[in-house]
Amino acid sequence: SSELTQDPAVSVALGQTVRITCQGDSLRSYYASWYQQKPGQAPVLVIQGKNNRPSGIPDRFSGSSSGNTASLTITGAQAEDEADYYCLSRDTSDNPYVFGTGTKVTVL
Amino acid sequence: EVQLVQSGAEVKKPGESLKISCETSGYRFTTYWIVWVRQMPGKGLEWMGIIHPGDSKTIYSPSFQGQVTISADKSISTAYLQWSSLKASDTAMYYCARPREGIYGDYYFDHWGQGTLVTVSS
Numbered sequence: 001s002s003e004l005t006q007d008p009a010v011s012v013a014l015g016q017t018v019r020i021t022c023q024g025d026s027l028r029s030y031y032a033s034w035y036q037q038k039p040g041q042a043p044v045l046v047i048q049g050k051n052n053r054p055s056g057i058p059d060r061f062s063g064s065s066s067g068n069t070a071s072l073t074i075t076g077a078q079a080e081d082e083a084d085y086y087c088l089s090r091d092t093s094d095n096p097y098v099f100g101t102g103t104k105v106t107v108l
Numbered sequence: 109e110v111q112l113v114q115s116g117a118e119v120k121k122p123g124e125s126l127k128i129s130c131e132t133s134g135y136r137f138t139t140y141w142i143v144w145v146r147q148m149p150g151k152g153l154e155w156m157g158i159i160h161p162g163d164s165k166t167i168y169s170p171s172f173q174g175q176v177t178i179s180a181d182k183s184i185s186t187a188y189l190q191w192s193s194l195k196a197s198d199t200a201m202y203y204c205a206r207p208r209e210g211i212y213g214d215y216y217f218d219h220w221g222q223g224t225l226v227t228v229s230s
Contacts, residue, residue: 030212033216048210048216048218049210049216089215099152
């Protein structure tokens with residue numbers, strides 16, 4: 001099956017912009033979706049498709065894609081954005097899904 | 109409102125069996141797949157398998173094939189994940205979620221259950 005690689009951890013100053021990346025061959029064919037997971041909580045979908053935010057997700061979250069890399073950008077990071085973030089893609093093998101390895105975002 | 113409500117935390121001994129549930133509401137259960145996701149302590153998300161409640165078609169991740177059984181009961185809009193003989197390494201949080209397909213053929217999970225913590229210890 002495919003793999004999706006994310007940086008283990010990134011930090012961002014309050015109010016600044018941070019980009020989280022996800023790399024993998026399947027991303028050449030399919031958009032990634034992105035999930036925010038705060039400690040002790042279930043993951044929450046924040047971006048899907050080309051750059052679609054579900055209802056209730058702030059517009060400081062945006063998604064983009066180029067080649068084998070998908071990115072989630074938080075523009076003007078807030079303290080409440082501190083969380084783990086995972087990408088998910090449709091797999092190009094026989095399996096339907098593949099998760100990224102996850103990125104811990106710290107807001108300083 | 110779409111909701112997925114999972115059964116409560118479980119503490120089991122190695123070798124015991126277990127079946128946890130994911131009760132859905134707010135949509136037509138037989139129209140959408142349900143996926144089960146494992147998260148071991150301090151680790152990332154892993155998809156385990158999916159089921160289409162309409163026809164009970166099931167696909168397992170190679171990592172979980174033969175280790176768990178996924179089922180669904182259409183009459184009560186509930187999906188299940190079960191083990192016949194638990195191991196300590198099954199200790200994890202388990203989530204159910206609803207997979208969707210986007211207009212570009214991408215996949216995403218739009219609604220999640222709150223999770224069921226399974227602890228296996230002697």
